[in-house]
Amino acid sequence: MKDPGVTGGAAPDVVRRRHVFVLAALVAVVLSLVVAPARVHADVAADPSASASTRAVADWLAHLRHRAGNRVVSGHFGGYSGGTFALGQIETLHDRTGQYPGVLACDYAGGWNDNGTPADWHDNYPTTIDHSCNPSLIAWWKSGGLVSVSVHGPNPADPKDFHSRLADFAQLSDPSTALGSRWRDQLDQVAAGLRELDEAGVPVLFRPMHEMNGAWFWWGGQSPSAFTRVWRAMFDYLTTTKGLHNLLWVYAPDCGPQQRTAYYPGSDVTDVVGLDCYTDTPASLNGYDELLTLGKPFAFTEMGVGTTGDFDFRAWIEAIRTRFPATAYFLTWDSVWSPVKNQYATELMNDSWTVNRGEIDLAARTEPGGTPITGPSTPLADFESGTQEWTGYKVKNGPWSVTEWAAQGTHSLKADIDLGTPESYLLHRGRLDLSGYTAITAFARTAPWGNHAGGTTAKLYVRTGDGLTWRDSGSAVAGPDGVTLTLPLAGISGLNDVREIGVRFAAGDGAGGGTSIYLDQVSLVRPAMPLADFESGTQEWTGYKVKNGPWSVTEWAAQGTHSLKADIDLGTPESYLLHRGHLDLSGYTALSATIRTAPWGNHAGGTTAKLYVRTGDGLTWRDSGSVVVGSDGVKLWFNLVGSSGLNDVREIGVHFAPAAGAGGQSAIYADAITLR
Incomplete structure (x- = not known):
């Protein structure tokens, strides 16, 4: 809660959500x-x-x-x-x-x-x-x-x-x-x-x-x-x-x-x-x-x-x-x-x-379509600028880019269908190279009108090679709230030659009448990319305002067996572990690192650390904000969304700052520098 007697401290509580409950x-x-x-x-x-x-x-x-x-x-x-x-x-x-x-x-x-x-x-x-x-x-x-x-x-x-x-x-x-x-x-x-x-x-x-x-x-x-x-x-x-x-x-x-x-x-x-x-x-x-x-x-x-x-x-x-x-x-x-x-x-x-209240239905829960996978994603289609070469198959009318519903942004892809037709598709044909990606995700939805009987299902699919080999996410019910579909790509051959990608909708037994199907935010998921793990040395990372080092050491590690370490003087106001050079981080949403300070030395109120990048000729600084870090370590997250100049990163690093009154010798560590 917000305490009027405390500054810079805690804050208020509240919860948000819609639901249709019943009497x-x-x-x-x-x-x-x-x-x-x-x-x-x-x-x-x-x-x-x-x-x-x-x-x-x-x-x-x-x-x-x-x-x-x-x-x-x-x-x-x-x-x-x-x-x-x-x-x-x-x-x-x-x-x-x-x-x-x-x-x-x-x-x-x-x-x-x-x-x-x-x-x-x-x-x-x-x-x-x-x-x-x-x-x-x-x-x-x-x-x-x-x-x-x-x-x-x-x-x-x-x-x-x-x-x-x-x-x-x-x-x-x-x-x-x-x-x-x-x-x-x-x-x-x-x-x-x-x-x-x-x-x-x-x-x-x-x-x-x-x-x-x-x-x-x-x-x-x-x-x-x-x-x-x-x-x-x-x-x-x-x-x-x-x-x-x-x-x-x-x-x-x-x-x-x-x-x-x-x-x-x-x-x-x-x-x-x-x-x-x-x-x-x-x-x-x-x-x-x-x-x-x-x-x-x-x-x-x-x-x-x-x-x-x-x-x-x-x-x-x-x-x-x-x-x-x-x-x-x-x-x-x-x-x-x-x-x-x-x-x-x-x-x-x-x-x-x-x-909001009135929209909570405890009997309605959405199962995921496919195994949920997280990671940095690249939009494949968001339909903000039209149908983006996506078409319909076995649909009654459309598809169109519409504003009546969207999972994100303001637009989605819509087509009218007849629920008496067993299946319908929203799809894109054309050669795509999806090698190097771990999954495809998409949001699918059906309109509330029409008799959906047991529920209209949707599955995300790809077809690869000359034989148009089919692989899909498995079916999930796609109602008016929509469903997140995920198709893992691990083990799928021919990803360098994808000929078709789409969502197949299938009406349930006994369904009938007209309705509409929707698709939004088709995205490709990449694996997290390690930038530095220090298993093979310092990997061109250096120190600034440190006393000795840095070195690749085995005395502590967040992952694997090694981390980067440097000795510091806690009487020095700041120190850095950093990498200089041109990096292209465009397309990534977050940067993470696990860091630590040694338990020795007088850390007073606690040494703080922040993850940062510097971009362009002017070396524009952006950082994650400071957190207190101790000998048990802490994971830093830096949101890259909305940051400009990510295609021209000149420096990336961790800034450490001892607290007032700190003194003596200590050490700083960094490990598992990762892009997501």
């Missing part, structure tokens, strides 16, 4: 379809006894990333229960945009007032937990929305001190201690509110102890092992002892500091991973790729811009589409950070990727 009387029917044993996918809820509706929400969120559109749920923070909680801004947002956010969030504790002390503190141990927002949350769920709860609870050691790090944090997992007993009392109060929601059948995206990797809350900056023990004890107490089976547990570090995954308590006690991020340049933020490795649905659990005022919320949805496409939901804060204060609220809430 309360029909919920049981829908859920019987959602969680039937015949489902291919195992339930993804961490709580093995989670309610049917809770498992349905977890499973639905996990499948959103496979859609071609309507795939990111919108959210909005309603306020602090018993204090600022109100729906006024959300109603205003609806009046302005025609949309209600998919997720409504409430906080069960006020946390602070303008002086930084708990709002209702009194001499005895206070009861600052309040869940009077529950009736609004229950009504929201019944209206087809999702619900989130966070808790800015009081410090068990000193309720007047909300921001200072709790020194004996580990005692919270032991109820026999004074701190543990007070913490258990607080959990009991939280559990009372969550039980009220459970009895009303409301699943909850429960986000406790968020931004734990920061230093602005009493639970922040703790030992990762102690944090894990407290989280797991809290999970066991609320789930097993209290019998609350309506919770989806959300792990939400801040995107600014390092150690975004260091506090991760484990996949068996976590359902969603997310980031709380406030930045004016969302496309360049760090942490997304790092959290995706945890294998859980990802969300921007608080999302906004670093400065208040009329910032451009369009930058956020654009960043989600281009840099963070696996995002399941986002949550914006209230007050001055609310989209209602922004002239671009309509664009945010009505984007083709946004799912």
Whole structure:
């Protein structure tokens, strides 16, 4: 959340997403379809006894990333229960945009007032937990929305001190201690509110102890092992002892500091991973790729811009589409950070990727077509400038480049078809050399009209050589939300002589009537390209303002057995590991490197590092932004999207900067420099 008493720190929470739920009387029917044993996918809820509706929400969120559109749920923070909680801004947002956010969030504790002390503190141990927002949350769920709860609870050691790090944090997992007993009392109060929601059948995206990797809350900056023990004890107490089976547990570090995954308590006690991020340049933020490795649905659990005022919320949805496409939901804060204060609220809430209240259908989940593959991609066809030599086969009319639907941009390819015809195609004929690529991806969709019976399927295919040998992605249902199709190219011969590429649509048995088919964003995926792994030496990398080196060493490595190392003096303000020479990075979307500092030397507040490139004759500098790096290492990500001059990169490197007060000798390391 945004704390008015802290600068440069954490930020607000909110969740975004559309959904068609149904009336309360029909919920049981829908859920019987959602969680039937015949489902291919195992339930993804961490709580093995989670309610049917809770498992349905977890499973639905996990499948959103496979859609071609309507795939990111919108959210909005309603306020602090018993204090600022109100729906006024959300109603205003609806009046302005025609949309209600998919997720409504409430906080069960006020946390602070303008002086930084708990709002209702009194001499005895206070009861600052309040869940009077529950009736609004229950009504929201019944209206087809999702619900989130966070808790800015009081410090068990000193309720007047909300921001200072709790020194004996580990005692919270032991109820026999004074701190543990007070913490258990607080959990009991939280559990009372969550039980009220459970009895009303409301699943909850429960986000406790968020931004734990920061230093602005009493639970922040703790030992990762102690944090894990407290989280797991809290999970066991609320789930097993209290019998609350309506919770989806959300792990939400801040995107600014390092150690975004260091506090991760484990996949068996976590359902969603997310980031709380406030930045004016969302496309360049760090942490997304790092959290995706945890294998859980990802969300921007608080999302906004670093400065208040009329910032451009369009930058956020654009960043989600281009840099963070696996995002399941986002949550914006209230007050001055609310989209209602922004002239671009309509664009945010009505984007083709946004799912709002009334558009959430827990029974509708999209399976991927083919094995999902990630990597740098090259657009093959986006249909922004017309049909781009794509044609139709066994279609009724078209194809045309249209604006009525698009997975990205403003246009897609459309053709009318007769569902009584067993198959139809959108395709491109002509010789293509796809050697060196790892996959083809595309977004396919069908119009909602017409009788699709069991569902119209789509498959992405190529035909190679004189014999037009056929290979495809396998079939996936392509409904009005669309589906992401992926055709892996590994093992396919003749890729240097592709004669046809396309998508085959097949109507189900019993289908009939007219409808339309759509295609968008056909792209070629390249493998990540290692720039330097230092297995064979320094590979023309050098040091600047270092004391000795660099050398290729075996004492530490992120991958393989070697990394690049140089000795530095921590009294020197900066040092570099770098490569000079002409490089063409055009077509790549990101640059990554894993870096480390040695544990010896006085690093004071922590040595920071940033990944950078310098382009053109003027050596224009662009970098990833600084993060603190220690002896356990950190992966740096530099977003290249939108950077000019990438065809003429003159220097690439890592800049290290010791903190004020640092001193003595140490060493810096870099490994696995990779283009994606």
